Amino acid sequence: SQKIEQNSEALNIQEGKTATLTCNYTNYSPAYLQWYRQDPGRGPVFLLLIRENEKEKRKERLKVTFDTTLKQSLFHITASQPADSATYLCALPMNRDDKIIFGKGTRLHILP
Amino acid sequence: GAVVSQHPSRVICKSGTSVKIECRSLDFQATTMFWYRQFPKKSLMLMATSNEGSKATYEQGVEKDKFLINHASLTLSTLTVTSAHPEDSSFYICSARDAGGGFHSPLHFGNGTRLTVT
Numbered sequence: 221s222q223k224i225e226q227n228s229e230a231l232n233i234q235e236g237k238t239a240t241l242t243c244n245y246t247n248y249s250p251a252y253l254q255w256y257r258q259d260p261g262r263g264p265v266f267l268l269l270i271r272e273n274e275k276e277k278r279k280e281r282l283k284v285t286f287d288t289t290l291k292q293s294l295f296h297i298t299a300s301q302p303a304d305s306a307t308y309l310c311a312l313p314m315n316r317d318d319k320i321i322f323g324k325g326t327r328l329h330i331l332p
Numbered sequence: 333g334a335v336v337s338q339h340p341s342r343v344i345c346k347s348g349t350s351v352k353i354e355c356r357s358l359d360f361q362a363t364t365m366f367w368y369r370q371f372p373k374k375s376l377m378l379m380a381t382s383n384e385g386s387k388a389t390y391e392q393g394v395e396k397d398k399f400l401i402n403h404a405s406l407t408l409s410t411l412t413v414t415s416a417h418p419e420d421s422s423f424y425i426c427s428a429r430d431a432g433g434g435f436h437s438p439l440h441f442g443n444g445t446r447l448t449v450t
Contacts, residue, residue: 262443263336266440
């Protein structure tokens with residue numbers, strides 16, 4: 221079955237720099253991949269979706285890439301701010317159907 | 333934006349009692365809702381898929397008689413933890429997908445329920 225690996229449990233980035241988070245999957249290439257933000261004690265909030273035929277997607281300071289050869293997605297936050305500190309979750313469909321599974325997440329700390 | 337309301341946000345119950353958690357989509361209809369469980373510093377674990385008007389489908393290892401799911405309308409799904417035990421203590425989160433959005437559309441999450449069983 222599909223497994224998701226977010227290789228950094230925690231990441232500290234200086235304010236103003238670009239934060240880059242990695243998501244790798246182990247099995248088939250999914251039809252799409254999503255990124256969510258989760259704050260402590262709250263439910264995740266959807267940020268971006270990228271489809272298998274897309275290389276890159278941008279939204280304001282966020283950028284997501286999708287490399288089906290490497291089985292990897294990268295999530296970038298440019299000009300990072302302390303308010304960007306949160307856990308970021310990579311998600312993709314299980315077995316190409318509609319059930320979504322999540323990675324363990326990366327806790328991002330933007331240092332002022 | 334799409335809002336999912338989950339209640340209660342926190343509940344403490346005694347071992348052996350049952351607890352019901354409600355998940356409502358406030359401004360959209362959801363034929364499918366998903367229930368997740370999350371342990372501290374761990375990933376969201378999918379427990380079951382709640383389908384409006386039909387039986388829920390449970391993931392491997394999740395006891396259907398322990399975690400009763402009812403999806404009686406397009407805007408409401410409930411999860412009942414029956415005969416709760418301390419090991420059921422966890423953070424339970426529901427999510428819903430807009431029925432008109434297609435299977436690529438994002439999940440909208442409630443803010444979770446922190447269950448503590450004493």
